[in-house]
Amino acid sequence: MQTNHHKILTANVHHLDQHLLSKYEERGGYQAIRKVLKQTPEEVIQEVKASGLRGRGGAGFPTGMKWGFVPKNLGKPIYLLNNADESEPGTFKDRLLMERDPHLCIEGMMIAAWALGANWSCLYIRGEYGYPAVRMEQAIEEAYKKGYLGKNIFGTTFSLDIVVHRGAGAYICGEETGLIESLEGNKGQPRLKPPFPAVVGLYGCPTVVNNTETLATLPWIILNGASAYAKIGTEKSAGTKLFSASGHINKPGVYEVDLGYSLLDFINNECGGIRGGKKLKAVIPGGSSVQVLRADELEGVKLDYESIKGAGSMLGSGGFMVMDESTDMVEACLNLQHFYSHESCGQCTPCREGANWVQKIVGRIYDGAGTYSDIPLLKSVTSQIAGHTICPFGDALVTPVLSFIEKFPEEFNTRIAQANGIPTFNTGEELSSQVLDAVSENAKNVAANV
Amino acid sequence: MATGKSSLSIIGKQTFIKYSDAVHSEPKEISREFSSRLAEIIQKYPSKKSAVMSALYLAQEHYGWIPLEAIRWVSEELDLAPAHVESVATFYTMYYKRPVGKYHFQICRTLSCMLCGAQKISDYLKEKLSIEAHTISVDGMWSWEEVECLGSCGTAPMVQINDVFFELVDAEKLDVIIDKIKKELPDLRYHTTSGELGTGMSDFPRSQVLGLDLK
């Protein structure tokens, strides 16, 4: 049983020949760009603002507003970058679009480029996405041959070149200024903001970085109108969103749903419920960098920016990871901290050293070598990372570990207690207070020794 | 198949060495063709330096990894200091600082794959290839490592072999894949600049396309 959601991004992904320009066009493709080229860039920006479209790369920033920050008439070129780095664990939606509907991605870029006054644009795709990269390259080549890219597109003054740039295995290049550094031919280490890329970006020129899904939404908005888009979803979270569903579910995959859809219905209907008849334990709703939610916190939660925030997490990239009752939460937490420790770009000391510390401390709790002071130590170390780094990677690594400890304290406590010879109890609560006593005892001892 | 002995633990090192220090033979000189392919790529960017990542990929296509000779070639082609090229090559994990096996397995270890049994895949491969992670089998055929999320979480667990994703794998499928590789020596690369898609493994469709039921 599935609810009928609007198909804005995935209407044609099931056609195996959709990657061919002729088929894309047969199914209504390249009409939006023809329409847009008859409008002024200002009209297009206005339309996108009115649609309520928000960035799908993670932060959910209003797309039209971001475009509005770009200063025109600086006498410098303006660049549009399509962020297809897609390295947030649990996220694989942009890949679907590029593999199955590459011309939709191209048309989205064309519309944004026209609105921004950009004549050079780049698709920055993660290095491991070999197949989608080739698909995109082939589609771009076809578009050039047909005269849809290059000079004087559709007989207008509009010219656009699109380059596919492959990353080479660095999560941080998904962060927009890391991406820009990487594209300039440097290590992908993020820049301090401000200045924001909209003003000083690639080669010092005004630059807009948008996620692949964000851009692929544009043709529909142009063809159907801003108000049609704004009507879908909720008041503040307009439209549809792709969710990459994975983990302990019967039907993992990419699903397009109207924003505001019930989270539990999504698990039970689209995802086909929990595998093997097991019970749901926890969900990470928006990629690895957001807070984990316990099963008992999900009642009434909707898949939109506000509702998920209200539940104490974030919609993020829509990387929806589901864990059943058999999941060891200390192990899951360690798994993610291993990722962050591996991916820190090394630029800021709190992040570079801190990520390693966090991984080691969670690791020793997992290995049964934790001590009572480890939880306070984790809180102390993480408090020195969050907010003390150039880019949000520091916060991204702290968020999951703190939420795992907060949501599943008994699992951490049990490990620590076992490691320290305290017999385990039936209920987490009793144990928790016992451990907390021990922690404060420990703190007293430490204080006495200072 | 590997005999159980493995050569030096060499993948994953961060310093650059001469080709002959790892391979015990002199490398074939990188041809003009590569220079002209690079020249074409440079054309596409507003600035020459932006081509450094593509240049490193080209050099890796030629040498199989990034020896000092590759650093030198890239720095000469792009008028960049060798130290700059080295800093870029060390930053990104997909540039190999040491040779890898002819077939290099990358097993995703991150959460969604972990939840779906990635550890079993690693254990199985380690036994099957009889080599430790980050080492090459003595016949030069095999190597493997664990990597972070490859964007295939919906078809977990998964393994990337050279450039190609193999999704929803299990021990049985790995057996079939490895046998097929041994018999057919397929080219499992998506060529960095020629835009070829053929892999010779087309009867291994990427098991299920992202949750869509495609026939």
Ligand SMILES: Cc1cc2nc3c(=O)[nH]c(=O)nc-3n(C[C@H](O)[C@H](O)[C@H](O)COP(=O)(O)O)c2cc1C
């Ligand atoms: C550590 C980190 C990783 C990120 N990775 C990605 C990514 O893989 N893809 C993406 O579109 N945005 C990613 N972002 C967000 C980008 O910085 C940027 O906000 C986004 O591409 C803007 O596009 P949008 O407005 O269309 O969402 C990441 C941000 C951070 C801090």
Ligand code: FES
């Ligand atoms: S977690 Fe393995 S591909 Fe994403």
